[in-house]
Amino acid sequence: MYPSRFRYEAARSLDQAVRLLRDGGDEAKVLAGGQSLIPMMKLRFASPELLVDINNIPGLDYHHADPDGSIHVGALCRHADLEHSGLLQSRQPTMAAAAPLIADPLVRNRGTLVGSLCHADPQGDWASVVLALGGSIVAHGPDGRRTIPAADFVLGPFENALAHDEIAVEAIIPAPRGAPAGGYLKLERRVGDFATAGVAVAIETDGAMVTRAGIALTGVGGSTIKATAAEAALTGRPLTAETIAEAGRLAAEAAQPKSDHRGSATYKRHIVRTFVVRILGRIEGTQERAA
Amino acid sequence: MTQALDEIKIGGMGASRKRVEDNRFIRGKGNYTDDIHLPGMLHMEILRSPVAHARITRIDASKAWEIPGVHLVLTGEMMATRNLAWMPTLSYDTQAVLATDKVRFQGQEVACVIADDPYIAKDACEAIEIDYEPLPVVVNPMQAGEPDAPIIRDDKENQAGNVIYDWEVGDAEGTDRAFEQADVVSRLQLHYPRSHPSPIECCGSIADFNRSTSKLTVYMTTQAPHIIRAAVALVAELPEHMIRIISPDIGGGFGNKVPVYPGYVCSILASILLERPVKWIEDKTGNLISTGFARDVYLDGELALRRDGKILGMRMRTLADHGAFFSDAQPSKFKIGLMHSTFGCYDVPVAHLAARGLYTNKAPGGVAYRCSFRVTEAMFFQERMMHAAANDLGMDQAEFRRINLVRDDQFPHRTPLGFLLDSGQYGACLELGLKAVGYEDFLRQKEEARKNGRLLGIGISTMSEPLGAGNSREYDILGIKMFDSAEIRVHMTGKALLRTGARGQGQGHETTWAQIVAHELGIPADDVTVEEGDTDTAPFGMGTYASRSTPVAGAAIAMVCRKVRAKARKLAAHLLEVSEEDIEWELGRFYVRSAPDRGVTIQECAMAAYSNMPDGMEPGLENNAYYDPPNLTWPFACYIVTVEVDPETGVWDVLNMVAVDDCGVRINPMIVEGQIMGGLTEAFAMSSMQFITFDSEGNCIGSNYMDYLIPTSWETPGFELHGEVVTPCPHHPIGAKGVGECAAVGGPAAFVNAVMDALAGTGVRNIDMPLLPDRVWEAITERHDVSGAPPVRSDG
Structure with a gap:
C-alpha cells in the first residue's frame, strides 16, 4: 500500500490554503479527515500531486446552533463530535440518528461531515441526511464565500460543485419551522461496510399535520436520491398508516438500485420501503403504527 | 515432611496461566x-x-x-x-x-x-x-467440467481437461444395498463458499x-x-x-x-x-x-434412514474448486484432505465418498483454514445433512442425534471410511448443551413467538474431528512423515530452555509448553523459556497447523521431560546415596521410599548434573524426543445456537450460543477457552458474511477488507462455554486432544441450522452460506432455496 509521490502542505489559514489550491490546480486535494482520500491514495485509485492539509487551520472544528435555530457544522468537526453532541440529541433527530451509524469508531474519530459531503460518494450517509434536511454548503474561495444548496452540490458520483480553489468550510442545516422529527436507518452487512441501502427522513410537524417532509436515499443510485414524490405525499397530511405506507411505496419507486454483491435491486428497493415505514412509524405522536 | 508442590501454583497442568507472549504483544514489542x-x-x-x-x-x-x-x-x-x-x-x-x-x-x-x-x-x-x-474464463468447477471448457493447464503434457483427480473411499456396493433397504432417503446439496484465512499480518x-x-x-x-x-x-x-x-x-496464520x-x-x-x-x-x-484460500467445495449426499431414525448408510460426492494450480497443503496421499472423516461421530454402518477436483481460473492453494484438511466441509455437510434428515423424518433434532451418536461403550470405534475414533462421551456433551441452552423451554418460546409473526430458531451441531496428524504410516507431506519434536536443556540452576519443531502464531505455545514441563518435571513454568521457529536451533518438526501442536509436539515435550527425569533420578540416587530402585518421584522432587523426608529437588539434581555427577555419568541435563503419534486425537463438540430472524429484512440475530467442548485434558483452560471463542467467531463469520466470490470474468470480489467482511466485536455474539466433560485421549502421554479449530469446524452448521429452523414451514430446505440478509429475505419471500456460490448479481 504505497501511494504515488505527492507534495504535502499544511496550511495555517484558509487564505493560505486557497492560494495553495489555486497554485496546485486540478492536481491539488484538500486533506481534512482523510478517511476516504488516504485509502484511495494507498490503493492508487487517486494520485494527487499536492495535499493541502487544513487540519491546522484554527476555528473550523465547531458545530453550534445560531439564535435563529439553524445548525452550523465546521469543516473540521468530526463525526465523533456529532455522535456525542447534546445539541443534536435535543434538536436534530435525523442527524443524531445518523451520527453513530457512520462507518466505525476509528473513522468517526477522524472523518468529517463536510469532507463526506465533498467526497460525494453515493453511499455517503451524511449526503442523504443533509439533503433530507434541505441543508447547504458554504464554499470559501479567492473571491470570498458562497452558499450552495445541498441539492446542487453533488454533480455526480465523486463529483462536487466546488471550484478547484474553493474549500467547503461549513454545512448549514436550516432552522425548522415546525417540530422536527425523523431518523436515519441503514442496512449494512457489517459495521463500517458501505450501506446496502440507507434512508434519511426529516419531517416537521404542526400538531398532527406534516408541514415539511424530506426523504433521501443512500446507496441506491448513481448519487444520493431525493424522494420528492414521497415527500409530497406526506406534506400537508397527517402521519397515518396509509400516508406512511404511501410514502414508503413512493420512496422505493424513486430508488434506482443496481444488483451487486450487497443484494439484488428488488431487495434494496424493499429495504428502502421498509425503512421509510419504520422511521415514520416510530415517530412519537403518530396515531396508528404503520402496518 | 516437605510440603508437596502445588501444581497450579507452579503453572503446571490445569493452571489458567496468563500468556507470557502477550507481555510483548500488547506493548507493541513483538518482532514481526x-x-x-x-x-x-x-x-x-x-x-x-x-x-x-x-x-x-x-x-x-x-x-x-x-x-x-x-x-x-x-x-x-x-x-x-x-x-x-x-x-x-x-x-x-x-x-x-x-x-x-x-x-x-x-x-x-x-x-x-x-x-x-x-x-x-x-x-x-x-x-x-x-x-x-x-x-475464456472458468470460475466454477461445473464450468470447468464442461466438454468444451478451455484447458487451463495447457502447460501439462497429459492434461486432457480440467479434472485434477477422481478419488473415492468406502464401500460403494454395500452403501447401495443400504439405500435399497431404507425407509426414507434424505438428500442435501450444498456449497461451502470460498473463504480466506486472512491473518492480519x-x-x-x-x-x-x-x-x-x-x-x-x-x-x-x-x-x-x-x-x-x-x-x-x-x-x-x-x-x-x-x-x-x-x-x-x-501475526496470525490460520493455515495461510x-x-x-x-x-x-x-x-x-x-x-x-x-x-x-x-x-x-x-x-x-x-x-x-x-495466497492460500479455503473451502470452495460443492457437497452432495444422501442418508439412508430407517423410519425409527437409525442411519443405515451415507453417500457423499464432492466437487472441489482448486483454482489454477493444485497446491493444497495437506497430507499428500489424500486428495480432498480428511473429508472422509465426515459422520465419524455417528454409528453409520456403511458409507461411500467420491471426490472430484478441478482447475479453475481462481487463486490456488486450498489450505486448512483453522481446520484439519477439509474437515470443516466434512462436518458442515454432516450437520446440515443431519438437520435436513431429522426434518424429513419429522423427528426432534436432539433425539435424532441421540439415536445415532457413537455410544461410550463402542470405543475404539472404526468408521466405515477408515478412521479409528479413540474415546468420547458424546451423549453427555449433547445433554449438557441441551440443558445449558434450555432446549425444551426454547421450543415452547419458538411456538409462542410464531403466533405473533416472529421467527425464532434453534440449531444443533455435534461432531468429532480428527486432529494431530500423523501417525507417520498414513500422514506425510511430500514423503516427510508428520511427526514432531522437542528438545530441552535444564540449566545448572534448574531453569530450562525448551525448543520444539512447531511454530506458534498466536496459540500460546510459549505459555502452554512451559506448563507441560512444569507438570512433568516440577520446574515452575516461569523458569522455562520456550523457543521456536529458527531452523538452526530448533529440532526438525512439521510446524503448527491443523490443531496438531499439542497432540504431536506437546506429546514430544512430555516425552523429552520424561527422559530428563530418568537421568535426574540417577542423579538423585547418587545425591541421596541410595540405589535408584529406592527412589520415588513426586512433583519436582525425588525422595527415599523408606524415608520420605530425605529427598532432593529437581533443581538440586540439575546442579549435580554439572557439579557432582557420579563417576562415569555424562555431564549435563538435556535431551530431545521425536514423537510419532499412534493415531489422531478425536475431540468432541456440541454447539447450539438460537436466533431470531427479521422476516421483513432477512437480518438475523443470535440470541444465545452454547458450546460444549470435550478436548481431553486441558493444559491451560484459559487458552483453550480463548481458542474456542476465536473459533466460534470464525464460525459466525463463515455463516454470516465472510466469503470470497468472483464475477463471470474472474474478478475477485473480496480483495480488501471493504469487500471481504470479517466480523467485528459489534456483530459477534457472546458465547457460553462448557468444559465439564473431559475424556482424556487414551494414547496421548498427557491425555490431551487438539482443540484450536473445533469451534470453527463445528460451529458454522449450528448457526445455519438455527436460521433454517426459524424458516421451518416455508418449504425452504437450504440457504448456502453466507446467510447475508438479502439471501435470507429472498428465501423467505420467494419460498425457495438460495444455493450455490453467492452470485455477483448484475442487472444486465
Whole structure:
C-alpha cells in the first residue's frame, strides 16, 4: 500500500490554503479527515500531486446552533463530535440518528461531515441526511464565500460543485419551522461496510399535520436520491398508516438500485420501503403504527 | 515432611496461566518480519495480473529499469533461465512462480521489482508494459467440467481437461444395498463458499544471501519453517545446512502461512543475484487474492434412514474448486484432505465418498483454514445433512442425534471410511448443551413467538474431528512423515530452555509448553523459556497447523521431560546415596521410599548434573524426543445456537450460543477457552458474511477488507462455554486432544441450522452460506432455496 509521490502542505489559514489550491490546480486535494482520500491514495485509485492539509487551520472544528435555530457544522468537526453532541440529541433527530451509524469508531474519530459531503460518494450517509434536511454548503474561495444548496452540490458520483480553489468550510442545516422529527436507518452487512441501502427522513410537524417532509436515499443510485414524490405525499397530511405506507411505496419507486454483491435491486428497493415505514412509524405522536 | 508442590501454583497442568507472549504483544514489542531491518536491505514489490485468464504476448520492462533506485526487475522469462519459473506444490502439482506463457487467475504473479524503497518498487511495477490476449474464463468447477471448457493447464503434457483427480473411499456396493433397504432417503446439496484465512499480518520474507559464507538466511512468515527449508533446498538447489529459515513472531496464520509462495522464491533469488538482503512484504489485496484460500467445495449426499431414525448408510460426492494450480497443503496421499472423516461421530454402518477436483481460473492453494484438511466441509455437510434428515423424518433434532451418536461403550470405534475414533462421551456433551441452552423451554418460546409473526430458531451441531496428524504410516507431506519434536536443556540452576519443531502464531505455545514441563518435571513454568521457529536451533518438526501442536509436539515435550527425569533420578540416587530402585518421584522432587523426608529437588539434581555427577555419568541435563503419534486425537463438540430472524429484512440475530467442548485434558483452560471463542467467531463469520466470490470474468470480489467482511466485536455474539466433560485421549502421554479449530469446524452448521429452523414451514430446505440478509429475505419471500456460490448479481 504505497501511494504515488505527492507534495504535502499544511496550511495555517484558509487564505493560505486557497492560494495553495489555486497554485496546485486540478492536481491539488484538500486533506481534512482523510478517511476516504488516504485509502484511495494507498490503493492508487487517486494520485494527487499536492495535499493541502487544513487540519491546522484554527476555528473550523465547531458545530453550534445560531439564535435563529439553524445548525452550523465546521469543516473540521468530526463525526465523533456529532455522535456525542447534546445539541443534536435535543434538536436534530435525523442527524443524531445518523451520527453513530457512520462507518466505525476509528473513522468517526477522524472523518468529517463536510469532507463526506465533498467526497460525494453515493453511499455517503451524511449526503442523504443533509439533503433530507434541505441543508447547504458554504464554499470559501479567492473571491470570498458562497452558499450552495445541498441539492446542487453533488454533480455526480465523486463529483462536487466546488471550484478547484474553493474549500467547503461549513454545512448549514436550516432552522425548522415546525417540530422536527425523523431518523436515519441503514442496512449494512457489517459495521463500517458501505450501506446496502440507507434512508434519511426529516419531517416537521404542526400538531398532527406534516408541514415539511424530506426523504433521501443512500446507496441506491448513481448519487444520493431525493424522494420528492414521497415527500409530497406526506406534506400537508397527517402521519397515518396509509400516508406512511404511501410514502414508503413512493420512496422505493424513486430508488434506482443496481444488483451487486450487497443484494439484488428488488431487495434494496424493499429495504428502502421498509425503512421509510419504520422511521415514520416510530415517530412519537403518530396515531396508528404503520402496518 | 516437605510440603508437596502445588501444581497450579507452579503453572503446571490445569493452571489458567496468563500468556507470557502477550507481555510483548500488547506493548507493541513483538518482532514481526516487517519489523526486521538489515543493513543494505532492498525492497521487493510484485506486479500481478489484472485479468483471470489471458495469454501474455509481450512484457516490456525497459521503462522500469530506467527508474532511479531500481536494482532488478524479475520476469518469468528470467526465472525460467534458472529453472525457477515453476515450482512444485505440496500436492504433487506445479505452480508458476512468475507467469511465462499465460496468466491463470486474477492476481497471479507476473513480475517483480527490487528497489531502494517500496515506493520506487511500486512505481516501477506500474511502468512495466504487458500485453494480455484474453482467454475464456472458468470460475466454477461445473464450468470447468464442461466438454468444451478451455484447458487451463495447457502447460501439462497429459492434461486432457480440467479434472485434477477422481478419488473415492468406502464401500460403494454395500452403501447401495443400504439405500435399497431404507425407509426414507434424505438428500442435501450444498456449497461451502470460498473463504480466506486472512491473518492480519500478510505474508512476507527477508532473504539475506551472504556470498562470503554461502549462507542463506531467510526471515519468513511461515508456520512450518523446517518444511520451507527442505523446499528451498530442493527448489533453489542450495545445500540444506547453508539455509537458515527464521520464523519470527507471526501475526496470525490460520493455515495461510503453510505453503511456499512465489514471493518467497523471488526474494530469495533476488538476494542471491544482488548479494543484498531483499525484503518482500505483501499488501492486503495481494494476500487476499493470491495466497492460500479455503473451502470452495460443492457437497452432495444422501442418508439412508430407517423410519425409527437409525442411519443405515451415507453417500457423499464432492466437487472441489482448486483454482489454477493444485497446491493444497495437506497430507499428500489424500486428495480432498480428511473429508472422509465426515459422520465419524455417528454409528453409520456403511458409507461411500467420491471426490472430484478441478482447475479453475481462481487463486490456488486450498489450505486448512483453522481446520484439519477439509474437515470443516466434512462436518458442515454432516450437520446440515443431519438437520435436513431429522426434518424429513419429522423427528426432534436432539433425539435424532441421540439415536445415532457413537455410544461410550463402542470405543475404539472404526468408521466405515477408515478412521479409528479413540474415546468420547458424546451423549453427555449433547445433554449438557441441551440443558445449558434450555432446549425444551426454547421450543415452547419458538411456538409462542410464531403466533405473533416472529421467527425464532434453534440449531444443533455435534461432531468429532480428527486432529494431530500423523501417525507417520498414513500422514506425510511430500514423503516427510508428520511427526514432531522437542528438545530441552535444564540449566545448572534448574531453569530450562525448551525448543520444539512447531511454530506458534498466536496459540500460546510459549505459555502452554512451559506448563507441560512444569507438570512433568516440577520446574515452575516461569523458569522455562520456550523457543521456536529458527531452523538452526530448533529440532526438525512439521510446524503448527491443523490443531496438531499439542497432540504431536506437546506429546514430544512430555516425552523429552520424561527422559530428563530418568537421568535426574540417577542423579538423585547418587545425591541421596541410595540405589535408584529406592527412589520415588513426586512433583519436582525425588525422595527415599523408606524415608520420605530425605529427598532432593529437581533443581538440586540439575546442579549435580554439572557439579557432582557420579563417576562415569555424562555431564549435563538435556535431551530431545521425536514423537510419532499412534493415531489422531478425536475431540468432541456440541454447539447450539438460537436466533431470531427479521422476516421483513432477512437480518438475523443470535440470541444465545452454547458450546460444549470435550478436548481431553486441558493444559491451560484459559487458552483453550480463548481458542474456542476465536473459533466460534470464525464460525459466525463463515455463516454470516465472510466469503470470497468472483464475477463471470474472474474478478475477485473480496480483495480488501471493504469487500471481504470479517466480523467485528459489534456483530459477534457472546458465547457460553462448557468444559465439564473431559475424556482424556487414551494414547496421548498427557491425555490431551487438539482443540484450536473445533469451534470453527463445528460451529458454522449450528448457526445455519438455527436460521433454517426459524424458516421451518416455508418449504425452504437450504440457504448456502453466507446467510447475508438479502439471501435470507429472498428465501423467505420467494419460498425457495438460495444455493450455490453467492452470485455477483448484475442487472444486465
